[in-house]
Amino acid sequence: MSISRKNREFEMTDRDFDQIRTLASEFTGISLSEQKKEMVYSRLARRLRALDISEFSDYISYLKSHERQELGNFVNSITTNLTSFFRENHHFDYLKSTVAPELALEHKADKKIRVWSAGCSTGEEPYSIAMTLAEAREFTSQSWDVKVLATDLDTSVLNHAKQGKYDFNRIEGIDTTRKKKWFEHHQTDNKGVFQVSDKIKNNITFNQLNLMNNRWPMSGRFDVIFCRNVVIYFDKPTQRKLFDRYADLLNEGGYLFIGHSETLHGVTTRFKSLGRTIYRKVH
Ligand SMILES: C[S@@+](CC[C@H](N)C(=O)[O-])C[C@H]1O[C@@H](n2cnc3c(N)ncnc32)[C@H](O)[C@@H]1O
Structure with missing residues (x-):
């Protein structure tokens, strides 16, 4: 289901999420399931705020046209970095x-x-x-x-x-x-x-x-x-x-x-x- 503007700061349509999934998979190998939608929303919402962009679709266009500047931030936002000393x-x-x-x-x-x-x-x-x-x-x-x-x-x-x-x-x-x-x-x-x-x-x-x-x-x-x-x-x-x-x-x-x-x-x-x-x- 899309995340709508009614109760959230930004709208993220199913199409936006699909595009984000494709870009994530292409750039990092990370495959984002439907269950990751909320996580993706909250992590990327920070980038939208930082860039003063109000729509996910605009963010995706920005990412595609400013790959050199934005790809690193996009990647850093979607990776999960949990770790610890002597883990396992x-x-x-x-x-x-x-x-x-x-x-x-x-x-x-x-x-x-x-x-x-x-x-x-x-x-x-x-x-x-x-x-x-x-x-x-x-x-x-x-x-x-x-x-x-x-x-x-x-x-x-x-x-x-x-x-x-x-x-x-x-x-x-x-x-x-x-x-x-x-x-x-x-x-x-x-x-x-x-x-x-x-x-x-x-x-x-x-x-x-x-x-x-x-x-x-x-x-x-x-x-x-x-x-x-x-x-x-x-x-x-x-x-x-x-x-x-x-x-x-x-x-x-x-x-x-x-x-x-x-x-x-x-x-x-x-x-x-x-x-x-x-x-x-x-x-
Ligand atoms: C959950 S952490 C694991 C850290 C550590 N190996 C451990 O087990 O505690 C996963 C790490 O993999 C990195 N990662 C994800 N996709 C990657 C890729 N395509 N190339 C290199 N590193 C990647 C993430 O940035 C993240 O820091």
Whole structure:
């Protein structure tokens, strides 16, 4: 049903919503269901206000004619960026206890470990990966060369991620030892901002990357890819294409971690499931 002007600030007709859906899918791969209409309305209403536009149809025309200026805002408005430190903690336990020691053995000569956090949002995921690998490294007292690539389409979350600054409520779930070790905090109470330490930050490169782009700029291969809670917004053919590209970019036997409500079952056969949304490349 259309959202009408009678009780709402802006009118969004079914046609407007369909056009928004098409543009979202084309630009980001995100497929917006009918249930997302209210969410789309409230997020894009901010853009209409900011641009002083009174109709959704005018906004769509503006977006099409000013793609360079507006596409970024449109994309940032429709992405869902929910994340947290050590989200789905069993992934980080597995990374530390199984993947890291195995890679350290395999890569004895160059000690390189390469990880990609695809759809990193505000950075909690790549920082959790780098912290986990730093802890695993300390445990074995080896000097690994760890590099984490962290990418997202949304430039506003990426800017936050690059800064590595988090309010107390974002990090309160992290245990005290970790907090003390990997964050700098200059106040005696729990207020204020916590800054991820340079020891961790220096292992991460943040870049904007649209997973829908036909060409990705990376040349080397990865040992591990985290792409969690991203493909849930994509349709199956888009997911299949993406997972195929991940398999091509992973080293033999490389690992793929996906989100708790995602699955590769019926999507691709290039990975085998190790359980609990952890996968290993088979071909
Ligand atoms: C819900 S967050 C997941 C964050 C983190 N991976 C986690 O699981 O906590 C999904 C992220 O995927 C990003 N995203 C959505 N479509 C994308 C695309 N086509 N290319 C790159 N990133 C995309 C969004 O901007 C958002 O930050």
